[in-house]
Amino acid sequence: MAAEISDVGNVASFYEGLGQVLNIAWGENLHYGYWEDDADDSTVEAATARLTDLLISLLDPAPGAGVLDIGCGVGKPALQLVAARKARVTGITISDVEVKQATQRAAEAGRSDxxxxxxxxxxxxxxxxxxxxxxxxxxxxxxxxxxxxALAETARVLRPGGRLVIADTVQRPPLDAEARAVLDAFRTSYHVSAYATADEYRGLLTANGFVDIDIRDISDKVVRTGMIMADAVEARRDELARIDGPEPVDQYIGLMRRAAASPGIGYLVIAATRDPASTS
Ligand SMILES: C[S@@+](CC[C@H](N)C(=O)[O-])C[C@H]1O[C@@H](n2cnc3c(N)ncnc32)[C@H](O)[C@@H]1O
Structure with missing residues (x-):
C-alpha cells in the first residue's frame, strides 16, 4: 500500500511539472490526436477533439446521465462531453493542481452545474x-x-448495465529491443506502470464483471501524435525549459520520437458494459 501511495504521488508531481509544460505546448486535451489518413491536415486541437468525439460516441450517455471521468486532467474532455450530451460529469485526478484548473475551466465555460x-x-x-x-x-x-x-473499483461504482470506455497506449508484442528500451524509459521517467496488452485488458475486464467488450486498435489513426507533440515541445523548448528545466523537456522530445517510430507501442480504444445481471 505504501508503494502505491508513493507511486501515485510521483504521478501527481509529473502532472504538476512536465504535464503543465505539455498543456502549453500541446493543448489542454492531454491525449492523442486522431487523424483519418495521411492527407488529413487537421490541427492538434481538432485531432484531439476528434478523439474525444469518438469516445463520446462509444460511451453514448443520455442527457443527465452521471459519468465518472477517471484521470480528468484539466477538464477539457469532460467539458466536451457535457457540451455534446448534457451529461453530469464527476472528474477525478490525483493532482490538486489539475482539480483547481479543471474547476476553473468549468466555471469559465458556465458548466459548474x-x-x-x-x-x-x-x-x-x-x-x-x-x-x-x-x-x-x-x-x-x-x-x-x-x-x-482500478477496474474492480470502476465496476463497483458503475450501475449494472453502465458503460465503460478506455483509451490507452499499450504494448503490442512481439517487442524488439528498441520497443523494450522505450517502454522501460517511459516507466522510469514518466511513472507509467507496465504497459498493458490488449489481451491483458480483455482478461481484466472479464474478471471484473464487464461484458460486450469491444477492443479497437486505432494505432494507425493516432501515430502522428508522438512526432507532432515532440515538434510542438521542441518549437518552444527555451520557454518550456524555464518552467521545469531543460533536461526533462529534451528527454521528452527524444522519447516521444522513438515511441512514435516503434510498432511495439500502440493505442487502443475499448468499450465494455458492466454485466446487467451483476450485483454489487
Ligand atoms: C495523460 S493525462 C489525461 C488527462 C485527460 N484524461 C485528458 O485526456 O486530457 C492522465 C491523467 O490521469 C490522472 N491519473 C493518473 N493516475 C491516476 C490515479 N491513480 N487515479 C486517478 N487519476 C489518475 C493524472 O492525474 C492525469 O490527470
Whole structure:
C-alpha cells in the first residue's frame, strides 16, 4: 500500500511539472490526436477533439446521465462531453493542481452545474456502489499501479448495465529491443506502470464483471501524435525549459520520437458494459 501511495504521488508531481509544460505546448486535451489518413491536415486541437468525439460516441450517455471521468486532467474532455450530451460529469485526478484548473475551466465555460472535480485515486474510489451510469478513462490507466483494482473499483461504482470506455497506449508484442528500451524509459521517467496488452485488458475486464467488450486498435489513426507533440515541445523548448528545466523537456522530445517510430507501442480504444445481471 505504501508503494502505491508513493507511486501515485510521483504521478501527481509529473502532472504538476512536465504535464503543465505539455498543456502549453500541446493543448489542454492531454491525449492523442486522431487523424483519418495521411492527407488529413487537421490541427492538434481538432485531432484531439476528434478523439474525444469518438469516445463520446462509444460511451453514448443520455442527457443527465452521471459519468465518472477517471484521470480528468484539466477538464477539457469532460467539458466536451457535457457540451455534446448534457451529461453530469464527476472528474477525478490525483493532482490538486489539475482539480483547481479543471474547476476553473468549468466555471469559465458556465458548466459548474454539470461538473465536479475532485482529488481521488481510481484504485480507491470515494463513491457508493452503483453511483454512475457511465465512466471513461482517457489515457489515465497507464499510470495506475494496480489496473485490476482500478477496474474492480470502476465496476463497483458503475450501475449494472453502465458503460465503460478506455483509451490507452499499450504494448503490442512481439517487442524488439528498441520497443523494450522505450517502454522501460517511459516507466522510469514518466511513472507509467507496465504497459498493458490488449489481451491483458480483455482478461481484466472479464474478471471484473464487464461484458460486450469491444477492443479497437486505432494505432494507425493516432501515430502522428508522438512526432507532432515532440515538434510542438521542441518549437518552444527555451520557454518550456524555464518552467521545469531543460533536461526533462529534451528527454521528452527524444522519447516521444522513438515511441512514435516503434510498432511495439500502440493505442487502443475499448468499450465494455458492466454485466446487467451483476450485483454489487
Ligand atoms: C495523460 S493525462 C489525461 C488527462 C485527460 N484524461 C485528458 O485526456 O486530457 C492522465 C491523467 O490521469 C490522472 N491519473 C493518473 N493516475 C491516476 C490515479 N491513480 N487515479 C486517478 N487519476 C489518475 C493524472 O492525474 C492525469 O490527470
Amino acid at each position: 454539470l461538473t465536479t472535480f475532485r482529488n481521488a485515486d481510481v484504485q480507491d474510489l470515494p463513491f457508493d456502489d452503483d453511483s454512475f451510469d457511465g465512466a471513461w478513462a482517457v489515457e489515465s490507466l497507464l499510470h495506475v499501479p494496480d489496473r485490476g483494482r
